[in-house]
Amino acid sequence: MGVSRLDVFYRRLLLSKLFIGGWGKPEDLKRIFEFRKIIGDRERCRSLVPEDYPVHINKTEEHIDCHIHDGFFISPLEHFVPGILPAEAVKARFQFIVPKRWQKNRPVCIHLAGTGDHFFWRRRTLMARPMVKEAGMASLLLENPFCSLTDLLHGYRKPKDQLRSSLKNVSDLFVMGGALILESTVLLRWLEREGYWPLGMTGISMGGYMASLAVTNWPKPIPLIPCLSWSTASSVFTTGVLSTAVNWTELEKQYAINSVYEDEIIKLLDYCGADSFRMGPDFTQNVDSLEHLLGLSGDVRASVGHNSKAGGGAEAGQGLLIGAGPEGGGTKADQSLSTGNSTGMSLGTPPRSLDGSGTLQGKRTDSAMCWRPSLHRESTSFMKAVMDECTHMANFSVPVDTSLIVVVQAKEDAYIPRTGVLSLQEIWPGCEVRYLNGGHISAYLFKQNVFRRAIYDTFDRFCLKYPDLH
Numbered sequence: 001m002g003v004s005r006l007d008v009f010y011r012r013l014l015l016s017k018l019f020i021g022g023w024g025k026p027e028d029l030k031r032i033f034e035f036r037k038i039i040g041d042r043e044r045c046r047s048l049v050p051e052d053y054p055v056h057i058n059k060t061e062e063h064i065d066c067h068i069h070d071g072f073f074i075s076p077l078e079h080f081v082p083g084i085l086p087a088e089a090v091k092a093r094f095q096f097i098v099p100k101r102w103q104k105n106r107p108v109c110i111h112l113a114g115t116g117d118h119f120f121w122r123r124r125t126l127m128a129r130p131m132v133k134e135a136g137m138a139s140l141l142l143e144n145p146f147c148s149l150t151d152l153l154h155g156y157r158k159p160k161d162q163l164r165s166s167l168k169n170v171s172d173l174f175v176m177g178g179a180l181i182l183e184s185t186v187l188l189r190w191l192e193r194e195g196y197w198p199l200g201m202t203g204i205s206m207g208g209y210m211a212s213l214a215v216t217n218w219p220k221p222i223p224l225i226p227c228l229s230w231s232t233a234s235s236v237f238t239t240g241v242l243s244t245a246v247n248w249t250e251l252e253k254q255y256a257i258n259s260v261y262e263d264e265i266i267k268l269l270d271y272c273g274a275d276s277f278r279m280g281p282d283f284t285q286n287v288d289s290l291e292h293l294l295g296l297s298g299d300v301r302a303s304v305g306h307n308s309k310a311g312g313g314a315e316a317g318q319g320l321l322i323g324a325g326p327e328g329g330g331t332k333a334d335q336s337l338s339t340g341n342s343t344g345m346s347l348g349t350p351p352r353s354l355d356g357s358g359t360l361q362g363k364r365t366d367s368a369m370c371w372r373p374s375l376h377r378e379s380t381s382f383m384k385a386v387m388d389e390c391t392h393m394a395n396f397s398v399p400v401d402t403s404l405i406v407v408v409q410a411k412e413d414a415y416i417p418r419t420g421v422l423s424l425q426e427i428w429p430g431c432e433v434r435y436l437n438g439g440h441i442s443a444y445l446f447k448q449n450v451f452r453r454a455i456y457d458t459f460d461r462f463c464l465k466y467p468d469l470h
Contacts, residue, residue, distance in 0.1 A: 003241075004439020007414035011241040016166045018237070018245045022254040024171025026265060028084060029386070032174045033268040035081050036390050039181050042217055042397035049076050049182060055190040057096075066132050068124075069096040075145070076182040077175070084175050089145035092183045095120040096140045097128040103136030107459055108196045109223075110140045110187055112180060112214070114205035119143070126448045135456050138196065140187060144210070145179045146172050170251070170383070173233070174390040177213055184214035188222075197470035198462050202455055204228050204444060205415070212393060221401035221466055223458040227408040227451045228416060228440055231394070231424050234387035235417040238380050242415055252379045256372075261382060269389045393427045404462050405431035406454045408447075415440040 023029065039045050059070040072093045078085055109131070111123050120141045128139035146167055167173055184201065191199055200223030203211035208229030215224040236242055255261050389395060399405060407424055409416070424431055434454060436443050443450075 002412055003414035004410070004412040004442065006441050007412070007439040008241055010441050011244065011414070014245065016245075017247045018166050018242070019168070019170050019251060020166070020247045021168040022170070022247075022250045023261065023386075024169035026258070026260045028169075028171045028175070029265055030268060031081055031084060032171060032178060033265070033389060035178055036174070036395075037270065039178060039217060040396045042219060045217060046219055048080065049185045049189065051189055052193070053186045053189060055186065065100055066129070067098045067100065069098065070094075071096060073183075073186055075179050076186060077179040080182075081178070085145060085179060089179070092142065092145075092179075092186075094140055094142045094187065095124065096138065097124060097132060098138045099132045099136050101136060105198065105463070106138070106196045107135075107198050107200070108138040108140055108191050109225075109455055109459070110142065110184060110199070110201045110211070112142060112184070112201070112203035112207040112210045113144045114203065114207045127452065130448075131452055131455070134452065137456075137459070140191070142180070142183060142187065144207075145176045166245075170386065174386075177210060177390055180210045181214050181217050184211075185217060188218060198223065198459055198466075200224065200455065200459055200462070202227065202451070204451065205440070206233075209233060209391060213391070213396060215399050215405075216393065216396035219400065221404055221462065221469065222399070223455070223462045224399060224405045225408065225451070225454050225458050226405075227454070228410060228413065228443055229407075230409070230416050230418055231392060231422050231427055232388055233391035234384045235419075235421050236415065237387060238384055239420070240415050240417045246383075248376060248379065251383070252375050255379045255382060256375055266382070266385065269385055270395065392422075393424065394422055398428060401465075402428040402430035403432075403465070404458060406458045407431060407433040408436065408443075408451055408454050409433060410436050410439050410443040412437075412439040413443075 038048075053073065053076070055071060055073045057069050057071045061068045070093070072091055075085060075090055075092045078090045111127060113123060120143075123139070123141045128141060131137045131139055167176075188199055201211040201215055202225040203209070204227045206229070208226030211224060212226045212229065215222055237246055405424075405428055409418070423433075425433060434450075436447055436450060
């Protein structure tokens with residue numbers, strides 16, 4: 001299956017880069033990786049969030065068909081990993097859209113946001129309000145840390161030094177995931193206390209990833225509907241079209257200069273992206289297709305994930321996607337120098353410096369090492385490893401009942417590559433995957449009704465299977 005030309009074209013319109021600050025502080029990476037080992041095990045963190053964790057409603061609006069409540073609480077992550085969240089993100093804010101008339105039971109679906117889904121308007125308009133009318137279902141919309149901007153006076157959970165929705169550091173994505181896992185637990189327990197049932201979770205694009213991570217931590221059967229997401233974010237940032245938005249220049253420089261990444265941090269990783277290197281003919285064909293659509297020559301074959309002018313353009317509507325795009329930069333000759341392969345290995349092949357366990361070996365002791373031909377390949381391998389550590393579903397507990405998972409995927413999604421990584425069916429046997437024709441952008445723009453149908457079907461399945469579980 002090829003990739004959507006619309007996805008590639010849209011990617012070329014966006015300007016801003018991802019991870020302009022680099023990997024993040026090594027100390028922060030170490031702390032979040034250690035905490036990942038806790039929240040990755042459902043039994044270990046069963047009692048992390050108290051049943052009566054305080055949640056506050058501070059505003060209520062009445063509409064023709066629903067009430068809209070605004071609420072907030074303190075993110076539990078601030079208690080367990082103090083200071084890891086930026087000050088602006090410590091207070092978690094949400095909007096709760098409740099129908100005036102319930103059709104059956106009092107169902108609530110929590111919607112987590114994709115990057116750029118600022119505040120609540122888009123989810124409320126495209127998903128929550130139609131769900132009130134179609135199914136009498138309530139929706140709870142949670143703001144993501146780092147990615148929620150409301151107005152000039154607030155900008156609730158976005159750090160002041162962050163440009164739009166573009167995460168400044170790689171570590172920010174992992175902090176966001178840890179926060180949303182715990183915050184989702186807070187909300188699910190609050191909704192249970194308030195008597196709502198059944199409860200479920202969904203999200204589109206990055207919101208689907210985060211909803212999936214949150215459900216792995218929930219100790220009961222629960223409907224999960226991740227839309228336009230897959231089993232890991234590693235392929236998103238290394239082989240998908242978003243890889244052109246990554247500031248590889250800064251990442252490579254930091255990786256080359258600071259040996260802490262391969263000397264210390266890699267040792268903290270339990271899951272080093274083994275399946276990310278299962279790059280067979282399908283992956284090569286997919287990369288060739290992307291290169292052709294992006295207009296890259298054979299001389300820059302390995303730089304699909306590197307900086308390129310193919311990512312230039314304007315940021316219009318960038319909130320639809322997992323991330324924001326690049327400003328472009330560097331000539332093809334520069335990219336060839338950075339991504340050249342002196343060993344004759346492809347981008348998808350583990351570098352020679354990986355030992356049998358996936359651990360990077362060797363130290364960097366002089367500035368000349370910053371420009372070695374294999375640097376981009378090593379940085380990409382490190383990116384895969386750290387991304388898989390904190391985002392790969394195989395690194396977290398399996399949801400209690402996988403038959404209550406309905407995944408909605410686009411067949412030609414260029415943002416969420418499925419080739420070369422474990423499928424969700426392999427990780428969660430029994431889950432259902434529904435495929436849409438087209439790519440990421442067309443599905444987001446025109447298939448919201450399909451996402452809502454999947455939610456209704458999954459909730460109905462839950463009610464039939466667990467009629468007394470409340």
